[in-house]
Amino acid sequence: NAGVTQTPKFRVLKTGQSMTLLCAQDMNHEYMYWYRQDPGMGLRLIHYSVGEGTTAKGEVPDGYNVSRLKKQNFLLGLESAAPSQTSVYFCASRVSGGMGEQFFGPGTRLTVL
Amino acid sequence: GDSVTQMEGPVTLSEEAFLTINCTYTATGYPSLFWYVQYPGEGLQLLLKATKADDKGSNKGFEATYRKETTSFHLEKGSVQVSDSAVYFCALSTNYGGSQGNLIFGKGTKLSVKP
Numbered sequence: 001n002a003g004v005t006q007t008p009k010f011r012v013l014k015t016g017q018s019m020t021l022l023c024a025q026d027m028n029h030e031y032m033y034w035y036r037q038d039p040g041m042g043l044r045l046i047h048y049s050v051g052e053g054t055t056a057k058g059e060v061p062d063g064y065n066v067s068r069l070k071k072q073n074f075l076l077g078l079e080s081a082a083p084s085q086t087s088v089y090f091c092a093s094r095v096s097g098g099m100g101e102q103f104f105g106p107g108t109r110l111t112v113l
Numbered sequence: 114g115d116s117v118t119q120m121e122g123p124v125t126l127s128e129e130a131f132l133t134i135n136c137t138y139t140a141t142g143y144p145s146l147f148w149y150v151q152y153p154g155e156g157l158q159l160l161l162k163a164t165k166a167d168d169k170g171s172n173k174g175f176e177a178t179y180r181k182e183t184t185s186f187h188l189e190k191g192s193v194q195v196s197d198s199a200v201y202f203c204a205l206s207t208n209y210g211g212s213q214g215n216l217i218f219g220k221g222t223k224l225s226v227k228p
Binding site for chain 1: 117147149154155156157158159162202214215216218219220221
């Protein structure tokens, strides 16, 4: 099992450009999450999904959109990138029910110039 | 709202030294508590967890006890190794409402262990 994978690993954008980050998991998990990690801020939840076709806002959703068309994939979109979105983005997944462990991907380092 | 506060780093120790990283929380209800570890260039991985008061989580020589009376979940290890150098995150998982199971993280503590 590959676990949670993220594509791409690195990306540089110019202000105003758009892009999509892909997260894939092969553990048949119901729940999936997108976080951003900034120095001194820990991880903050952007959006999450409790199942295929569902999405919900987290702590810092502005400027991002998400889609969960297939159970194994969770996409994070930036329609018009801003320098404030320079960050490391992590995807995670877990089984449904309870408060179990989240499994994290390796991250995507995004720089917006 | 719910929150996690952990000691700021960086923390620098010599090999075989004793480690404590403090973590306190504020939460409604009865959260589960976690310690995650992030090695350089990698994602986070679960180190240990505790789901109710007085539970002790342990793994790889690390321990933490869920203390409801002091709302704390301090991470300890008796003898650190160079390979323990990483960033450690304390987190809680809410147990109510639509955000059940979502993690709230502390800001992280960077540990460097010198040989």
